[in-house]
Amino acid sequence: MDRIVKTLTWNKDYLEIIDQTLLPLDEKYIKIKTIEAVWEAIRGLHIRGAPAIGVASAFGLVLAAKKYKGKNKDKFFSIFEDNISYMKTARPTAYNLFYGLARLKKSAYENYRKSIPELQDIIEKEAEKMFDEDMESCKNIGENGSSLIKDNINVLSHCNAGGLATTGFGTSLSVFYFAWDKGRKFRVFVDETRPVLQGARLTTWELKKAGIPHTLICDSTAAFLMQQKKIDIVIVGADRICANGDTANKIGTYNIAVIAAYHKIPFYIAAPLSTFDFSLKSGDQIPIEERPGEEVTDLGCIRITPEETDAYNPAFDVTPAKLIKGFITEKGIFSPKNLFTLKKI
Amino acid sequence: MDRIVKTLTWNKDYLEIIDQTLLPLDEKYIKIKTIEAVWEAIRGLHIRGAPAIGVASAFGLVLAAKKYKGKNKDKFFSIFEDNISYMKTARPTAYNLFYGLARLKKSAYENYRKSIPELQDIIEKEAEKMFDEDMESCKNIGENGSSLIKDNINVLSHCNAGGLATTGFGTSLSVFYFAWDKGRKFRVFVDETRPVLQGARLTTWELKKAGIPHTLICDSTAAFLMQQKKIDIVIVGADRICANGDTANKIGTYNIAVIAAYHKIPFYIAAPLSTFDFSLKSGDQIPIEERPGEEVTDLGCIRITPEETDAYNPAFDVTPAKLIKGFITEKGIFSPKNLFTLKKI
Numbered sequence: 001m002d003r004i005v006k007t008l009t010w011n012k013d014y015l016e017i018i019d020q021t022l023l024p025l026d027e028k029y030i031k032i033k034t035i036e037a038v039w040e041a042i043r044g045l046h047i048r049g050a051p052a053i054g055v056a057s058a059f060g061l062v063l064a065a066k067k068y069k070g071k072n073k074d075k076f077f078s079i080f081e082d083n084i085s086y087m088k089t090a091r092p093t094a095y096n097l098f099y100g101l102a103r104l105k106k107s108a109y110e111n112y113r114k115s116i117p118e119l120q121d122i123i124e125k126e127a128e129k130m131f132d133e134d135m136e137s138c139k140n141i142g143e144n145g146s147s148l149i150k151d152n153i154n155v156l157s158h159c160n161a162g163g164l165a166t167t168g169f170g171t172s173l174s175v176f177y178f179a180w181d182k183g184r185k186f187r188v189f190v191d192e193t194r195p196v197l198q199g200a201r202l203t204t205w206e207l208k209k210a211g212i213p214h215t216l217i218c219d220s221t222a223a224f225l226m227q228q229k230k231i232d233i234v235i236v237g238a239d240r241i242c243a244n245g246d247t248a249n250k251i252g253t254y255n256i257a258v259i260a261a262y263h264k265i266p267f268y269i270a271a272p273l274s275t276f277d278f279s280l281k282s283g284d285q286i287p288i289e290e291r292p293g294e295e296v297t298d299l300g301c302i303r304i305t306p307e308e309t310d311a312y313n314p315a316f317d318v319t320p321a322k323l324i325k326g327f328i329t330e331k332g333i334f335s336p337k338n339l340f341t342l343k344k345i
Numbered sequence: 346m347d348r349i350v351k352t353l354t355w356n357k358d359y360l361e362i363i364d365q366t367l368l369p370l371d372e373k374y375i376k377i378k379t380i381e382a383v384w385e386a387i388r389g390l391h392i393r394g395a396p397a398i399g400v401a402s403a404f405g406l407v408l409a410a411k412k413y414k415g416k417n418k419d420k421f422f423s424i425f426e427d428n429i430s431y432m433k434t435a436r437p438t439a440y441n442l443f444y445g446l447a448r449l450k451k452s453a454y455e456n457y458r459k460s461i462p463e464l465q466d467i468i469e470k471e472a473e474k475m476f477d478e479d480m481e482s483c484k485n486i487g488e489n490g491s492s493l494i495k496d497n498i499n500v501l502s503h504c505n506a507g508g509l510a511t512t513g514f515g516t517s518l519s520v521f522y523f524a525w526d527k528g529r530k531f532r533v534f535v536d537e538t539r540p541v542l543q544g545a546r547l548t549t550w551e552l553k554k555a556g557i558p559h560t561l562i563c564d565s566t567a568a569f570l571m572q573q574k575k576i577d578i579v580i581v582g583a584d585r586i587c588a589n590g591d592t593a594n595k596i597g598t599y600n601i602a603v604i605a606a607y608h609k610i611p612f613y614i615a616a617p618l619s620t621f622d623f624s625l626k627s628g629d630q631i632p633i634e635e636r637p638g639e640e641v642t643d644l645g646c647i648r649i650t651p652e653e654t655d656a657y658n659p660a661f662d663v664t665p666a667k668l669i670k671g672f673i674t675e676k677g678i679f680s681p682k683n684l685f686t687l688k689k690i
Contacts, residue, residue, distance in 0.1 A: 024651045189657075192641060194539060194563040197649060200642070204654045216641055216656040218539040220564040220597025224662040227599060252565025254572060258607045259600060296537060296561055297545070299644045304542060306369045309549045311561040312534075317569040 001181060003135065003168030004206055007052050008059070010128060015059045017047045020164055024205040035064035035083055042090040042097075045196060049165020050239045050275050051134050054096025057087050058127040061104050065123050068116065076116050080108060092287040093248055093316045095240035095277040100130055130274075134167040137272035140330035142174030145235065145270055148328070149179035149186055153232035156222055156260075158191040159250035160202035161237025161270060171270040172235040173206060175328060180212050188214040189231060191222060193250060195295040195313060219252050226263040234260050235328070238271040243343065245321030245336030246283025251314055257323035269319075270328040278343050283318035291315045346526060348480065348513030349551055352397050353404070355473060360404045362392045365509055369550040380409035380428055387435040387442075390541060394510020395584045395620050396479050399441025402432050403472040406449050410468050413461065421461050425453060437632040438593055438661045440585035440622040445475055475619075479512040482617035485675035487519030490580065490615055493673070494524035494531055498577035501567055501605075503536040504595035505547035506582025506615060516615040517580040518551060520673060525557050533559040534576060536567060538595060540640040540658060564597050571608040579605050580673070583616040588688065590666030590681030591628025596659055602668035614664075615673040623688050628663035636660045 006029070009016045015032045021044065022028050030046070032038055038060030041047050047056050064083040068076050084101050091097065107126040108119055149155065155176070159165075162173035170177065176188060188207055193199035200216055207214040217225070225231050234256055240248040247253075247269050260267040280286060293311035297303060305311075321336035334342050351374070354361045360377045366389065367373050375391070377383055383405030386392050392401050409428040413421050429446045436442065452471040453464055494500065500521070504510075507518035515522065521533060533552055538544035545561055552559040562570070570576050579601055585593040592598075592614050605612040625631060638656035642648060650656075666681035679687050 025648070191565075192539070194537070194565065200650050200654075204650050208651050208654070214655075216638075216650060216654055218564070218596065218641055218658070220536075220539065220600045221657065221659060221662075223600035223603055224596060224659060225657075227662070251563065251569060255565045255568035255600070255604060258568055258604050262603045262607065293561075296563055300647065302645065303370070305545050305549050305561060306553050309545075309553070309561055310559075312566065312570075313563070314566065314569060317566075317572070 004163035050094035054100035138169035142178035145175030349508030395439035483514035487523035490520030490673035
């Protein structure tokens with residue numbers, strides 16, 4: 001299978017991304033040539049989704065590293081470290097951002113004795129390797145999860161954990177793509193995912209491209225569908241998974257996990273190893289990004305609430321491991337209690 | 346206390362309503378002179394909220410009845426019955442619509458021997474009585490429920506069960522108004538209530554007028570707040586309550602009831618007796634209105650999803666009695682198990 005969408009493409013001098021804030025109305029690609037522009041693209045949700053953020057931020061660091069034309073290695077590393085610190089401030093929750101930067105840092109320091117041009121090349125190759133690994137991981141997630149999609153079932157998705165959230169294949173949507181490719185027939189109920197509407201704008205766009213039957217619903221309609229036994233399984237993505245299995249994902253995910261448990265519907269997380277943060281014991285340690293209230297009070301440029309209405313807009317929530325039946329990863333499906341075996345890998 | 350808003354005002358020749366589709370951006374009042382225009386105003390959500398629909402539809406029937414200038418009583422009653430049948434088709438779920446029309450029908454037939462002008466007068470007086478009763482009921486609901494609002498708590502509201510949903514005082518919001526008037530300090534978390542955003546547009550507007558502190562949230566954020574112990578009580582309105590306590594209300598209400606139960610947070614319904622349909626044994630008998638998918642796929646006039654995306658848009662859901670701690674009515678607070686005592690009243 002080809003990738004569903006060219007979410008991000010590396011071109012040596014620039015990173016090309018599809019501007020996700022304009023989808024589905026406009027399919028526009030933008031060229032990004034500086035680390036600052038990558039930072040802005042991530043902060044402004046032009047590129048989003050934990051795995052995509054991880055790879056994009058790595059290329060941001062590559063763009064900055066390649067700019068150094070001097071010969072002072074201490075200065076090169078000093079700037080390199082500054083850029084890592086800067087890039088880390090783009091968004092706080094998705095672990096892949098920190099994972100990607102840490103990998104580039106490690107590969108650079110492991111080759112400290114090499115020349116600066118060699119180091120620049122090593123860093124770039126490491127980022128390219130991350131890109132390829134993400135693509136491969138997503139395909140394996142799709143393959144591993146596809147057995148969960150039985151014929152004639154209805155699945156629930158939240159936010160966008162598709163090609164757009166990764167290098168081009170998706171995590172939870174990859175599961176649907178592989179199941180569909182194997183001839184399984186099913187329908188995806190797509191949570192619109194307020195406030196930024198990643199479900200309504202992005203997931204519908206991908207599923208339409210893939211030809212998979214789907215129905216858009218308001219987030220609060222999912223419980224009503226579950227009550228009527230119209231949802232058989234829930235599969236969502238993740239932004240950060242702790243050692244005990246507690247999982248940060250798009251706001252509303254915890255709500256779904258609770259209602260799924262109430263209706264005895266299996267709830268799965270699909271994510272690559274790059275989203276697992278084994279340094280955190282439990283979910284209360286995950287920093288939760290709070291975004292501007294205007295994402296809630298305004299629709300597009302139109303204010304829909306009275307002036308001065310305050311909105312509370314956390315971008316993520318944390319689902320405790322006990323509500324999660326399994327993690328669909330590139331290494332197989334693991335229950336929260338078996339995550340320690342994944343840590344060893 | 347004065348009523349919060351002139352939701353609907355009867356002026357003998359016309360019904361004046363505030364156009365709720367334009368709030369909060371525009372505060373515009375419209376004069377309605379025919380039953381067809383009342384029907385359209387209800388179907389198009391220019392006036393909404395079960396008690397307000399009940400009273401408005403009664404005045405719609407009055408407008409039609411007063412139009413008859415002939416002397417043939419059989420014809421008068423035949424047209425009257427036709428208009429009742431027509432008015433019933435405006436929206437299917439809110440019981441108050443049927444309750445109001447049934448009351449007018451009963452008072453007309455009880456006075457069958459009177460002259461047509463007398464009958465027209467009797468019907469009008471009955472509608473005016475319903476208006477006054479609704480105002481009184483809402484105040485009593487507010488008084489009866491206010492003891493539930495302790496100092497320094499956070500309450501969760503969904504949709505708009507305020508002055509705008511009634512003749513001008515509200516059901517669940519009346520509880521907040523009375524508690525605030527008694528000096529209780531508290532904060533209301535306002536669910537935005539997709540897709541029509543009655544929370545974001547209408548409840549915020551009312552609470553701002555009343556000076557009650559409030560914070561707008563996306564519907565799916567409520568569970569996250571509950572997880573953090575930031576919600577102490579949930580009070581919502583109702584569109585129809587069955588004999589066993591099963592309750593239809595705005596889509597998303599069932600979701601809230603489930604997450605409230607999970608977090609052991611008391612969940613209350615505030616509604617007048619006119620919303621109780623003792624003829625229905627349980628919630629599976631309540632007809633649920635399905636509204637156009639465009640309410641979900643479009644924001645204002647802008648399509649936000651790919652063309653041809655299907656949306657499923659039920660306007661209501663049914664919360665089973667077992668998830669409801671109590672019904673706040675004008676006659677006091679009743680648990681689902683004690684509803685039979687209310688039936689006797």
